[in-house]
Amino acid sequence: MYKCIQVAFALFLQWGLLPPVGAAAATPAADAAEKLATQVCVSCHGAGGNSISPMFPTLAAQQPLYVVAQIKAFRGQTRGEPEAHDYMLGMATLIDDATAEALAQYFAHQPAPPGTPGESVVVARGKQLYEGGVPDRGIAACASCHGVTASGMSIFPRLAGQHAAYVTKQLRAIQSKLRASPVMHGIIKDLKPDEMNALAAFVQSLD
C-alpha cells in the first residue's frame, strides 16, 4: 500500500510538471494568458469569463481595450473601490502589458453571456434611461457610448449580460470618485440610486 502511494506520488510529480494538454496558442503571451485565465481568473470570473457570483464581473466578450485599461487601473490604483484593492491589485501586478493584451483578446473571443431577465417594470424604466438618458439633468443616453445593444465599443465596456449588482456597485464607485473615471463621472454624477438599479437590471437582461 505504501509503495503504491510512493509510485502515485512520483506520477503526480511527473504529470504536474507537464504543460497543460491542448495548449496551442500562437505566442508566448497568448499561451501565458490562456494558462492564467483557465487556472486563476476562472476561480472568480468563471469558466470562459462567465462569472457565477455577482461579486465578480463577467469578462466574456468584453471589449479588449477596456480590459487592458482596467488591468492598468488596478495596477496604478486609480480604481480605488475596496474590491479593486482587495482582489485585483495583487492579481494585476502579476500581469505585464503583453499578457494584459493577450488576456483581453482571450476574453474578447469568449461567447457572450446570456441575459438574465428582471422585473419587467424596472427593466422597462432602465431601457428608457439607457436609450434616452435624462436630458434635463444633463445625463446623456448610455447607448451613445456603450452601443444600442450594450455590447460596448472601443474603450467603452460591454454591459450586456453583466451582473446587475456589479453594475450598480460600479456606478456608485464612479459617482463617489472611488473609481477614477472622469468622463463617466461627469455623465452620471446626478444619477439616482433607483435609476442605477433600473439601468443595471436592464443591461443584465440583454444578451
Next chain:
Amino acid sequence: MSKRFARGFISCASVIAMVIAATVPRGAHAVPAYARQTGQACVACHVSFPELTPYGRNFKLSGYTIGVRQSIPLALMAQAGVTNVKNNKDDQGSAIVPKTSKLELSAASLFLAGKVNDNIGGFVQWTYGNINVNDAGAIVGHSGIDNTDIRVVGRIENDDKTDTRWLYGATLHNNPTAQDVWNSTPAFGFPFTAAPNGIGPAAATTVDGGLAQQVAGVGGYVFWNRTIYAELTGYRTADGAFSALRAGQDTHTPGGVARLKGTNPYARLAYNREWGAHSLMLGTYGLIVERYPDNTLPNTPTDRFTDVAIDGQYQYITDPHTFTVQATYIHEKQNYHASYPASLDGNPIGAGPTPENASDRLGTTKFKASYYYEHMYGSTLAYFSTRGNVDMGLYAPGSVNGSNTGSPNSTGYIVEFSYTPIQYLRLMLQYTAYTKFNGGTNNYDGSGRNARDNNTLFLNAWVAF
C-alpha cells in the same frame, strides 16, 4: 494530543503581502513590494480566517501556487486572551485549569508558506503554546510542529480552453482533514480557535483531532470540473523520515502520542456546486485506524477505530452580507481487539483508560451557522453533541474529567461574536456552554460537578502578519 489553540488558522505568504499593501502609502511605485505571492487581501480567500471562500478553496487545491513566489515566505500569528471558567474549583477547592481570568498569551506561530513553483507549494506551521501543564504539574511553554501541508499539483484544461477540467494533486500532511478545503471537517472546522485552558469532554472520535501532529498522511486527490472531489490518503505514524511532522510531541511516555500500525486509509468524496452568490457542498469521509494501545510497545495487537462521516457546507457570500453554515456527523466503531482481552487477562496494555467492553460506539454531531457584515462584524452559533454507549472502563467516575455513569455523552453550544477592524486583527468573544458533560447534567463526575460548571467565556485577540 490535539493542539486546540493551533487549529483553525492557515496563513499563506499573501498575509505578508496584505500587510505590506496595507501599510505602504498609496502611489508608491514599488511594484516588487506589492508583488508578494498573490497580493490579495485576506477577504479574497477567507470568509473570516480560516474559513475559506470558493476562491480560497481553489487556492488551497491548487497547492497554494497562485501568484509569485516570495523570497522570504514567512508569516506570523499570535493569540492572546482571557479565559473565564464558570467554576474553576474542583471538589477539593483546587484550581482546575491554570491562568484563567487574566490576559495571557495563548500561542504564537511561525509559518513557512507559499509556492515553490507553479506546481509545488504548501505550508509548515510551528507553534509555541504558552499554557501547557507538564508531568510535574508546572505550567510551561511548549513548542512543536503544527498543521503542515505540502502539495504537488497538476491541471488539465477542458477542450474549449475556458476552464480547468481536472485539478489534481498529492498532499503530505500531518493531521487527518487538515488537507480538506471545506470547513465542515474537523481540522479546520469550528471552533477555529478556543481557550487553550478550557475543560473539554472526555470522548471524541479519532478523526476529530485524535491524530493531529502524530501521523504522516500521503494522499492524492482530484477535483473534476469544480464539481466532484475525490481523495484517497494513507496515514502512518510520523516516525523515521517523517519524524519532523510530529516534532515536539512526547513519543516516549505511554499515552504521549498515537502509534499506528502500517498504513491506515482515509477516503473523501464531495459534491460541489456554485451558483450566483451561493456555494454548496455535500460529502462523506472515512478513516480506519489500527492503533497500538501502548505507543511504546509496537509489537502488541492493535485496536481498530472505524470512522464514517457525512458533512455539508453552504455559503452565501455578497457585499455586505455573508452567511455560512457547516454540519457534520461522525460515527465511530471502536474495536478493542487488543485492549479488551488484555484487561480481561489482568494485564492491561497502555496508559489506559482500558475499556470495559470489547467494542464501543461513538457519534459526534456538529453544526455551525455564521453571519458576517462587511467582513468586519461577525456572529456565530454552533451546536455540538457526542453520544456513545456506556463503558465504565473508559469513562470511570473521577473529579472533573470522569463520568459518574460511564457515559461519554456531552452536548453544548457555542456563541461567538467577532470584530475585524483591520484585516490582520480579529477580536472575538466566545462562550461555550454545556448542557451535558461526560454523561450528566448534574453531578456528572460523581464528585458533585455540574456540566454548566465547565462553561467557558473566552475573549481573544488574534493577530496575523
